[in-house]
Amino acid sequence: MFLRQAWTIAAKDLHSELRTKEAWNASLAFSVVILLLFSFAFDPSSEQVREFSGGLLWMTYAFAGALVLNRSFAREVQNDCLDALIASPVPSAALFTGKALANFAMLFAVELVSLPVLVLFYNIPWSASMFGPMLLVMTLGTWALTVIGTLFSALTVNLRLRELMLPTLVYPMMIPALIAAMTLTTQLLAGDPIGTGLRFLTAFDIIFTLLAVVFVDTVLVG
Amino acid sequence: MNALEIEGVWKYYGDFPALRDVRLKVAPGSTLALLGRNGAGKTTLLRIVAGLSKPSRGSIKIQGAEAREESTRRRIGVLGHGIALYDELSAVENLRLFGRLYGLPDPRKRADEMLERVGLSRVRDGLAREFSRGMRQRLAIGRAFLHDPEVLLLDEPFTALDDRAIAVLQAMIAEMRNRGRTIVMSTHQLREALELASHVALLQRGQIVHAGERTPQMVEDTGWLYRTYGEK
Numbered sequence: 001m002f003l004r005q006a007w008t009i010a011a012k013d014l015h016s017e018l019r020t021k022e023a024w025n026a027s028l029a030f031s032v033v034i035l036l037l038f039s040f041a042f043d044p045s046s047e048q049v050r051e052f053s054g055g056l057l058w059m060t061y062a063f064a065g066a067l068v069l070n071r072s073f074a075r076e077v078q079n080d081c082l083d084a085l086i087a088s089p090v091p092s093a094a095l096f097t098g099k100a101l102a103n104f105a106m107l108f109a110v111e112l113v114s115l116p117v118l119v120l121f122y123n124i125p126w127s128a129s130m131f132g133p134m135l136l137v138m139t140l141g142t143w144a145l146t147v148i149g150t151l152f153s154a155l156t157v158n159l160r161l162r163e164l165m166l167p168t169l170v171y172p173m174m175i176p177a178l179i180a181a182m183t184l185t186t187q188l189l190a191g192d193p194i195g196t197g198l199r200f201l202t203a204f205d206i207i208f209t210l211l212a213v214v215f216v217d218t219v220l221v222g
Numbered sequence: 223m224n225a226l227e228i229e230g231v232w233k234y235y236g237d238f239p240a241l242r243d244v245r246l247k248v249a250p251g252s253t254l255a256l257l258g259r260n261g262a263g264k265t266t267l268l269r270i271v272a273g274l275s276k277p278s279r280g281s282i283k284i285q286g287a288e289a290r291e292e293s294t295r296r297r298i299g300v301l302g303h304g305i306a307l308y309d310e311l312s313a314v315e316n317l318r319l320f321g322r323l324y325g326l327p328d329p330r331k332r333a334d335e336m337l338e339r340v341g342l343s344r345v346r347d348g349l350a351r352e353f354s355r356g357m358r359q360r361l362a363i364g365r366a367f368l369h370d371p372e373v374l375l376l377d378e379p380f381t382a383l384d385d386r387a388i389a390v391l392q393a394m395i396a397e398m399r400n401r402g403r404t405i406v407m408s409t410h411q412l413r414e415a416l417e418l419a420s421h422v423a424l425l426q427r428g429q430i431v432h433a434g435e436r437t438p439q440m441v442e443d444t445g446w447l448y449r450t451y452g453e454k
């Protein structure tokens with residue numbers, strides 16, 4: 001029942017987003033433009049790319065993610081839809097899980113389009129063997145961004161300056177996960193073996209998912 | 223067992239007590255008109271009963287269970303100030319969504335039935351944002367009644383409704399009442415409310431100053447209640 005309710009919420013969010021494409025267009029345009037502008041502005045050498053590719057990619061994902069996450073609970077404020085969801089028999093944890101899954105899918109789709117842009121415009125040597133580990137790092141890193149972002153999106157939903165407040169609150173919380181994802185991505189794109197960052201990211205994801213599921217009812221109802 | 227039991231509920235916004243020691247019992251099958259001037263605390267009380275907000279003190283029991291319990295929320299229907307519909311979804315998609323969230327056995331069939339009931343089956347695939355105000359209101363009424371709630375909470379249900387939406391709502395409330403459902407509605411429209419109500423509660427500055435059965439005198443002279451129990 002829990003998973004079915006979470007899936008209903010996720011499907012509703014994805015369906016709405018496919019109709020309007022508000023968050024998707026803004027997020028995708030932002031990430032692609034940043035990657036392109038950076039490559040034209042600095043024309044980095046292969047050694048420099050080796051050093052900052054992970055950082056550039058995840059900073060882009062983090063900022064693009066804010067555009068997706070800002071819309072997550074904000075779309076529920078219109079017409080007081082959030083009240084109807086809270087009054088329904090859907091547990092807050094299922095509501096959160098559904099929203100997080102939809103945000104994850106949207107952000108992951110943006111990342112899948114942005115990654116080839118980075119590889120292409122920064123001349124990163126890409127091999128098929130990098131695909132699996134890269135997907136794993138992206139999955140773990142994106143879930144970390146999503147789970148924190150979705151919880152804070154719920155927390156800031158009724159604030160007048162939520163577009164400003166969400167990034168301000170979320171980025172400091174994301175720093176450990178971002179550093180791990182950046183390091184892992186840099187190692188992967190440079191063809192180096194990846195370190196212990198995967199275990200850290202996994203633990204981060206589990207801990208913050210549990211915390212979010214436990215506290216989301218307090219965040220939504222008070 | 224009472225349909226609704228409110229015991230010593232207080233609600234503070236900062237230091238301001240929006241509700242002060244509210245105690246109220248609503249028998250099953252009754253229709254309670256929750257009356258009071260602007261700022262009396264009607265919406266705050268209904269939001270707490272609906273589980274949308276937690277009381278600072280006190281307890282709420284709906285059919286003997288806590289308001290925030292999943293099984294309780296399945297049994298209550300809420301029609302608030304907002305229409306609580308997604309503009310980017312069609313009428314039928316909106317109702318199917320809430321049908322699924324309430325775990326109805328056949329959300330598709332129920333959504334179709336409700337669209338017919340509120341007179342929107344011809345525009346079932348139209349997006350909610352393309353509807354007129356009256357159509358959106360009727361769709362919102364359909365959403366609130368979709369899961370056939372045992373306890374219905376209506377916050378200013380007649381405010382800003384067009385004639386057709388008022389007719390639909392009155393018919394659906396009457397049907398619910400005939401089937402022994404419990405209805406709690408806050409309202410300013412004294413005449414409509416008192417005609418439908420079996421019981422009346424008057425809130426004043428966060429306190430219940432009168433609660434009891436509706437009398438014919440209240441319907442004949444809608445100002446009587448305020449003159450008798452309200453602030454002088």
